[in-house]
Amino acid sequence: MGVQLPRRRGMSRARLALTLGIALGVLTLTGCSSQTQGEWKRLAMPEPGTQEGTRILDFWVNSWIAAMATGIVVWALMFWAVWRYRRRHEDEVPVQTRYNLPLEIFYTIAPVIMVLVFFTHTVRLQTDLNALSDAPDHTVEVVGQQWSWTFNYVDEPVAGGKNVYESGTGSYIPTLVLPVDETVRFKLVSPDVIHSFWITGFLYKKDVIPGRVNQFEVTPNRLGDYRGKCAELCGAYHSRMLFNVKVVSRADYEAYLQDQIDKGFVSDTPVTGNKISTEQAGLETEGGTE
Known part of the structure; x- marks a missing residue:
């Protein structure tokens, strides 16, 4: 009979922990999308898409820097006091x-x-963010209704x-x-309950x-697509209050407006919500669901 060697349980556990750590790291890295990979540099904030958003981001980062500097000083003083005035002898x-x-x-x-x-x-x-110019380039009246925009x-x-x-x-x-x-003024109105207009890439909501x-x-100073949502719990279908945002060139913007006119999405007065053709909504004209 051969001699049975004891198992090296400690080594097995260490290898298992290392393997799990590597796997978790790989999953974390592969789970980062192109939109979130750089957020660690901005302390979890998305890349700003407006001039105002850049100022908000600067304020956010500088606030964290000041908070961390204060924390480092406080922690250093705490550990220094613990070490400097510790008990050195049993009876002391x-x-x-x-x-x-x-x-x-x-400290007061x-x-x-x-x-x-x-x-x-x-x-x-x-x-500064709430200041309004005398003549903005464009005005968009936003209606938040249950449950869309x-x-x-x-x-x-x-x-x-x-x-x-739209x-x-x-x-x-x-x-x-x-x-x-180009400067855009948003005028926010609601016919029913309180909503909150939030374009996440603009770093501002109201x-x-x-x-x-x-x-x-x-x-807006950066071309691209953004996401918008309602940031105020407004009812049973609050989660459906989503919208997309596209920042485009002036020529594409005018082409979009003309395309809306050609489709018939034009009115003498601002639309107060829930007025939408079946063609735009993609719903059936009869027997469809809303």
Whole structure:
């Protein structure tokens, strides 16, 4: 009979842990899409698609840098105090300081100064983002209704002063088309409940409130496709309130408006929602479901 050697369980467990770690790393890397691979550089924020979004991203990153710097200083002081004033002998009692007036003044005033600086920059950025120009290049009246969106392209010259619109339903996701490098004012209205208009790639959202017109402006500066959604729980089919966004050249933008006119999606006044032809929605004319 041969001698039976003991199993090296520790080594087997180490190999198993290493294998699982490598597999998890591979799955994590392969699971990153082209839109999310660079988000770690922006601290989990998407790449901004507007001039205003760039300022928001800068504020976000700088806020995290300031927070991490503060955290490093606080952690360093904590560990230094633990090490510096630790018990060195069995029968020794560390110094019990009752109070330290200069230190207490410092950790009272310093946080107040930090909050004031952060608050000042926040208010300044918020004021700039909410400012409206005298004459934006385009105006889009956005109607958030249960449970989709209607986009009214108000007073576009290519439409001869009429209102071109695009409207969605729970089974049809509408598309908002915007020209690049031109200022767009959004006028947000709702006929029913509170919604929230959010284009994730623009890094900004605003509530859509019944009986009130909220407005803001953006200047898209990057061609491409974006995603939009409602960021306010508005009812049973809130999850269907999705829309697509395309930022295109001026020529493509005018071609899109003309195409909408040719299809008959034009009105004398802004459409208030839920007015959509069966051709656009892709629904049956009779017996179809909404």
